[in-house]
Amino acid sequence: MSFDADIAIVGAGMAGASLAAAVAGEASVLLLEAEDQPGYHSTGRSAAFWAESYGGPFVQPLTTASGPFLEARGFLSPRGGLHIADSAGLEALAGLEAEFGERVGFERLDRAALEALLPGLRPAWVAGLLEPSCTDIDVAGLHGFYLAQARRNGAKLATGAEVRSLRRQGRGWSVETGAGRFSAGLLVNAAGAWADRVAAMAGAAPVGLQPYRRTLSQLRVDPPARADLPLVMDALERFYFKPEAGGRLWLSPHDETPCEPCDCAPEELDVAVAIDRLEGAVDWKVERVERSWAGLRSFAPDRRPVYGFDPAVPGFFWCAGQGGFGIQTAPAAARLAAALLLGKTPELDPRPYDPGRFSA
Numbered sequence: 001m002s003f004d005a006d007i008a009i010v011g012a013g014m015a016g017a018s019l020a021a022a023v024a025g026e027a028s029v030l031l032l033e034a035e036d037q038p039g040y041h042s043t044g045r046s047a048a049f050w051a052e053s054y055g056g057p058f059v060q061p062l063t064t065a066s067g068p069f070l071e072a073r074g075f076l077s078p079r080g081g082l083h084i085a086d087s088a089g090l091e092a093l094a095g096l097e098a099e100f101g102e103r104v105g106f107e108r109l110d111r112a113a114l115e116a117l118l119p120g121l122r123p124a125w126v127a128g129l130l131e132p133s134c135t136d137i138d139v140a141g142l143h144g145f146y147l148a149q150a151r152r153n154g155a156k157l158a159t160g161a162e163v164r165s166l167r168r169q170g171r172g173w174s175v176e177t178g179a180g181r182f183s184a185g186l187l188v189n190a191a192g193a194w195a196d197r198v199a200a201m202a203g204a205a206p207v208g209l210q211p212y213r214r215t216l217s218q219l220r221v222d223p224p225a226r227a228d229l230p231l232v233m234d235a236l237e238r239f240y241f242k243p244e245a246g247g248r249l250w251l252s253p254h255d256e257t258p259c260e261p262c263d264c265a266p267e268e269l270d271v272a273v274a275i276d277r278l279e280g281a282v283d284w285k286v287e288r289v290e291r292s293w294a295g296l297r298s299f300a301p302d303r304r305p306v307y308g309f310d311p312a313v314p315g316f317f318w319c320a321g322q323g324g325f326g327i328q329t330a331p332a333a334a335r336l337a338a339a340l341l342l343g344k345t346p347e348l349d350p351r352p353y354d355p356g357r358f359s360a
Helices: 014-023 060-072 087-104 111-117 139-152 192-201 268-279 330-341
Strands: 005-010 029-032 076-078 081-085 107-109 127-131 135-137 156-158 163-169 172-177 180-189 210-222 231-234 240-243 248-252 285-299 306-309 316-320
Touching (some): 014 029, 014 139, 014 316, 014 330, 060 076, 060 330, 081 111, 139 156, 139 330, 180 192, 180 330, 192 316, 210 268, 268 285
Parallel strands (some): 005 029, 081 231, 180 316
Antiparallel strands (some): 076 135, 172 180, 210 285
């Protein structure tokens, strides 16, 4: 039986685009994107940093393995990360150091060192860990790179192609979308917050993915944010902030509000909470909120990503559950998923990410 493509990938955000780039050339690929523009949802709303300590012990190997690729191609720029703790956060800071210290390379900072890095830090913040390897990441550039590479290698992109139905067609799949009907031998579920819904259409058991809203705001502050400030993260995950162009600041209350898959918008209360927490950390004055936005971060129940063939539905492949770390792990995750799709041996152990763990 003839198919339109060997592999159809549902979703052209960072996960789908990076995987398409990794497999195109070895297999024919069709990227199906529900929106008119790829990367409209989570990919386009990232806080744009790369931090090896972010995401837990099963995410760190993917982040670390992605670093050389990102650095060699100019997608990373120096920033540094600073984890700070008040008295309530000292235990969390110690736990962070114990879990990642040998892998990441933290530097302990006393109060004097904290003040030098972060002028205006209030007296309650007494300890810190510097994460020198933390960088900014060019999200739009990386996403565009993957889409262009996939296209050069023969992948085809269909936008406005929201999946409406899926059915097995011989040894492959028939996919009915808003842009027409397509067929493929293998179907990849890279639909982000919508991944469980896509799975249900295919007859696969959902893995329990939960989307959470995350809020970001761009502020003008006095004094203006220094360009050389690190990414500052509260050890108890109550906020993080980083400088942006023109003395501005990007600020998040590190919120995780469960919601349905949607084009989410920020809530005024979350913005106010973030500002209150910022003012509890530094003595800067917030002059104006210039804009705010929100994105979805989708997690499996164990907070590990999900990569691999579904244990019950032939030809159905999961590439989902990346939470807020799908961008920083994209190169290694795409290589791992591509190897599994093409029947090769991946460079990293795929077992922690196998979708079969939810049916055991």
